Amino acid sequence: MKILIAGAGPVGLCCAHLLGHAGIESVLIEKQVKLGTHPSAHYIHSRSMEILRDIGISQQIYENMPNKENWRKFIYCKNILGEVYRSHDHFSTAAYQLNNKLSDMHTAHFPQHKLLSLLANSLPETASLSLGKEFSELSQGASGVKVKTADGEEFEGDYLIACDGASSKVRNFLGIRLEGTGILQHFLNIHFISKELGSLAKNNPAMIYFVYNPENVCVMVMHNADEGEFIMQYPFYPEHQHLSNFTDADYKEIISSVAGSSINDVEIKSIKPWRLASRLANEFSKDRVFLAGDSAHQMTPAGGFGLNSGIKDAHCLCWRFQYPELLKFYSQERHQFLEEILKTSLGYYYKAVNIAKNFRLDLDNMKIFQDFTSYLPFGNEWIFNQGMKWGQKAMFNDANARYYLSDDKNLIDNVHPKEDLELAYTSGYFENGGELAPNVEILYENKKIPLRALPAVLMKKNKKPVFIKLEGKNPLPTIPYETFTMPSHSSTSYLIRPDGHLYSSK
Incomplete structure (x- = not known):
């Protein structure tokens, strides 16, 4: 038996490992010419760590991730080195105690590009990886599936697993619909290195800093303080802004503002636009093709449910190919599970929106202003950008936010025993x-x-x-x-x- 896998991200690579354990050959087809180096995801739940233990890389993750003291908190602040509105320690909660009772594997903070490297470097002999092979079309028969890539090469297998991301070409080719929200918000994911900022942030370390001030509002993820590796999630308005409008100097100025101090050693590694949505495929399979990971579901980032749900998709699916009559249950089981996860994930997004509202930064007002400037006959981009700057400075007020953030129920949780281990x-x-x-x-x-x-x-x-x-x-x-x-x-x-x-x- 041979299984084709479209996409060599973390979910596709996990599929190759799990298929190998079941004695099944696999071929990974990846459109990029090298594995991803952008740390899109980073938080690994306990159940996912159990699965990665089964794969054989959990100990390497634990040994190479930052000290837990550096990522046990979310911090809501005016800037990283300045005033803190609320510090939320996730390892001192009842949810954390329950999580430790339900699993012997601790959660992990480990960036996606490093996870990819571990998975790829330990692929079983049953798996082969073909880079630079972009999916183009497929055909299915009674006994197998044939995939053609953009360069004309053909691959044949018994089944295909589509792990080719949120814009899945396999899913679109099959006509499988995504159901849920439209685009909720746009961000730029800015991956950068600054050992100077890492050293300063260690004085008040956190996994995530939610930054609110009159100049900039963003989310800063500290992947590793010692290595100075960060991701900044910065609001972006593609109708009025373009990547070409931003220079490295602009990004460095924003980073210094968010840090609360002039940071001089910023090295921009990569920048990716990101469309935030909450969607679920109406079916996870069609004949001999199965969806897993972001091709099947798109989630808001809070809680890290996207990556972890994808790993669980792989774990739920891959053993069944040795019992083909049980493949029919995959879509049914994962769909009901993920409906609940999407509700939780979307709920966290609205928590973040409500926190911003309590700083008098209302996303609905921003969208109204965005729509208004779209109808202007000229100069709308300049008017929008200046209006956003002036409006944010004029509206920003943190008096009510202090009180709002003092209530735990308004905060974004980071340990999820119910969703991870009890569903x-x-x-x-x-x-x-x-x-x-x-x-x-x-x-x-x-x-x-x-x-x-x-x-x-x-x-x-x-x-x-x-x-x-x-x-x-x-x-x-x-x-x-x-x-x-x-x-x-x-x-x-x-x-x-x-x-x-x-x-x-x-």
């Missing part, structure tokens, strides 16, 4: 169950291992996915698949499928 597939292959196997240790071959790690251990050993029966007092349903049986750690009987979700007899 279950309420329908699909297991009609009566679907939650994750419990976070307990079991004895396997005279070694203690987490129960949720056992499916991957058995898959690597057998080169195929295996169902697990933990036999307690009550009988379990009979299934027509190879199973590994052992005594339950409690009186309850469990049937665990290869991705760690279970049916319980209780």
Whole structure:
């Protein structure tokens, strides 16, 4: 069996690893001539870290990420080195304590380009990677799928997984719709290096600084203080602004304003426009093609749900190719799960909007002004840019924001045990169950291992996915698949499928 994978981002690379564990050959087709170097995502949830442990790179992530003391907080401030309106320590919350109870794997702060490097450098022998191959078209038959790339090369396989991002050409070719919001907001993602700023920020470290002042409003992500690696998410209005309007000197001036001090060693690495939306594909598969990651869902960034949902897509899907009759449940299971995640993610976006409103920076007013200037016969770009500057300075007021941010319920959370570890597939292959196997240790071959790690251990050993029966007092349903049986750690009987979700007899 051979699976084609369109897109060698983190989700596509995870698919190649997981397919290899199941004894399945894969071919990754990536349109870029080299792997991405822009740190689009960075926050990895506990369940994703469990999956990356199964893949074999979790320890490298923990060893190479920043000290946890440097990213345990979100800070709402006038600027990074100046007045703090509110500091929110995510590692001192009840949600953090529950998360640690539900999983033995800590969350991680590790930029996407470094994750890509780890995944690519450890690809299994079953996987091959073809760079500079942009998807053009596909055809499907009763026994396989054929993909043609823009340069005319053809690839054949039994199935195709589309991991080719938010503007997925595979999804568009198949005519699968995205449903949800329109574009909520535009940003520039500015990736830069400044060891000077990193050194200064270590005096008051945070994973994310939400900066509100009369000159600039933005989000600053500190990837690594020691390396001076940052991403600045800066509001952008493409109807009135163009990338060509900004110079490196402009970016450096903005960074100094956001920092609260003149920063002299800024090195701009890359800049990417980003359209923020909340959308879900109306179906995740069509015949022999399956969507995973951003090709299937687009989320607001708060909470890091985009990357983590993509990793879980891969984990839910890849073992099923050895049991093709179970592929039909993939779309059903992931769709119901992701509907809830999109609600949570969108809720965090509106929390951010409401925080800005309490600084008297109302996005609706900005959009009204934007629409108004669009109808001006000339000079609308200059009028818009000057109007935005003057309006922000005139309207900015932080008196009410201080009080608003003092209430925890108005803040953006960063630890999500319910969404990450407690949500279950309420329908699909297991009609009566679907939650994750419990976070307990079991004895396997005279070694203690987490129960949720056992499916991957058995898959690597057998080169195929295996169902697990933990036999307690009550009988379990009979299934027509190879199973590994052992005594339950409690009186309850469990049937665990290869991705760690279970049916319980209780």
